[in-house]
Amino acid sequence: MWRAFTRLIAITVESSSSAQGATPHRLLTQQFQAHSHQQINYLSLLNNRKMSSEKPKVVFVLGGPGAGKGTQCSKIVQRFQFTHLSAGDLLREERAREGSQFGQLIEDYIRNGQIVPVEVTCSLLENAMKNSGKTRFLIDGFPRNQDNLDGWNRQMDGKADMQFVLFFDCAEDVCVERCLGRGQSGSGRSDDNMESLKKRIQTYNNDSLPIIKFFEQAGQVKTIDASPDAEKVFEEVERVFLANGFQ
Numbered sequence: 001m002w003r004a005f006t007r008l009i010a011i012t013v014e015s016s017s018s019a020q021g022a023t024p025h026r027l028l029t030q031q032f033q034a035h036s037h038q039q040i041n042y043l044s045l046l047n048n049r050k051m052s053s054e055k056p057k058v059v060f061v062l063g064g065p066g067a068g069k070g071t072q073c074s075k076i077v078q079r080f081q082f083t084h085l086s087a088g089d090l091l092r093e094e095r096a097r098e099g100s101q102f103g104q105l106i107e108d109y110i111r112n113g114q115i116v117p118v119e120v121t122c123s124l125l126e127n128a129m130k131n132s133g134k135t136r137f138l139i140d141g142f143p144r145n146q147d148n149l150d151g152w153n154r155q156m157d158g159k160a161d162m163q164f165v166l167f168f169d170c171a172e173d174v175c176v177e178r179c180l181g182r183g184q185s186g187s188g189r190s191d192d193n194m195e196s197l198k199k200r201i202q203t204y205n206n207d208s209l210p211i212i213k214f215f216e217q218a219g220q221v222k223t224i225d226a227s228p229d230a231e232k233v234f235e236e237v238e239r240v241f242l243a244n245g246f247q
C-alpha cells in the first residue's frame, strides 16, 4: 500500500498543476495525512531511550535557504556546548536510510522546496535529541511553517525549553548565490539548483517568514545580519549567546 502511495505522490507532483485549486503541497499533504497514521509510529519506536532528567534547552535557528545557518551552527558547537540538529540533514538521512518508508515522500517534498509533514520531522528531531544524551540543542531549519510549529507544540509540550530564535537575515540574491555556489562545489543536494531554489524561496516567504514574525511579536527573536563573511557573522552570534547566559 505504501509503495502505491509513494507512486501516487510522484504522479500527484507531476500532474498537480492541472488540478483545479490544488497546490502540489496541499495534495501531498492530503495524501500524507490519509495514509500516514499507521506508518508514522515506527519513527517513534526507533528509539525508546528516555531523555535526560534535565529539560533540554533549545535554540531554533531560522533564515532563508543558504543564509548560513549550518555554517554558523558549526561555529556555535565549537564555541559553546550545543548539539546541532539540522531538520534538513535529518530528513536527508531518513531519505537515504535503507528500508525507510518515507524516502520517496521526503525526496518529493525536498525537490519541490516544500515542507515535509511535521509528524515525520518532529519524530526525527525528538529521536535525535534522545539519542544524543545531551541537553543543549540548536534546532536548525525548524519550525518552518505553521504545521511545524503546531506539531512541535503538540509533541514537545513540557519536554523542552525554547530559549530564543536565532534568525539569520539575508537578502534573497545573496541566499541564491550561496546555494548555487554550494551546488557547484559539489554539495550533491537535489535542491541546490535554480528550479528548486525558486520554490524554496517561495516557501520561505509564504510559510517561514510568518513563523519568524510570530516569534518576533513574542519578543523571542535575535536577528543577525548574515551578509558579512562568516567570521564577522559569528562575532554577532557569539555576543547573543553570551548575553543569554551561555558560556
Ligand SMILES: Nc1ncnc2c1ncn2[C@@H]1O[C@H](COP(=O)(O)OP(=O)(O)OP(=O)(O)O)[C@@H](O)[C@H]1O
Pocket (backbone or CB within 6 Å): 063, 064, 065, 066, 067, 068, 069, 070, 071, 072, 088, 141, 178, 179, 181, 182, 226, 227, 228, 229, 230, 231, 233
Ligand atoms: N557569511 C558567509 N559568507 C559567504 N558564504 C557563506 C557564509 N555563510 C555560509 N556561506 C556559504 O554559503 C553556503 C550556504 O551555507 P549554509 O549551508 O551554512 O547555509 P544554510 O542556511 O544552512 O542553508 P540551507 O538552509 O540551504 O541548508 C555554503 O556554501 C557556505 O559555505
Ligand SMILES: Nc1ccn([C@@H]2O[C@H](COP(=O)(O)O)[C@@H](O)[C@H]2O)c(=O)n1
Pocket (backbone or CB within 6 Å): 065, 066, 086, 087, 088, 089, 091, 109, 110, 111, 112, 113, 114, 115, 116, 117, 121, 140, 141, 142, 143, 144, 148, 191, 200
Ligand atoms: N523543517 C523542515 C526543514 C527542512 N525541510 C525540507 O528539507 C529541505 C532542505 O532543508 P535545509 O534546511 O537543509 O535547507 C527543505 O527545502 C524542505 O524541503 C522540511 O520539510 N522541513
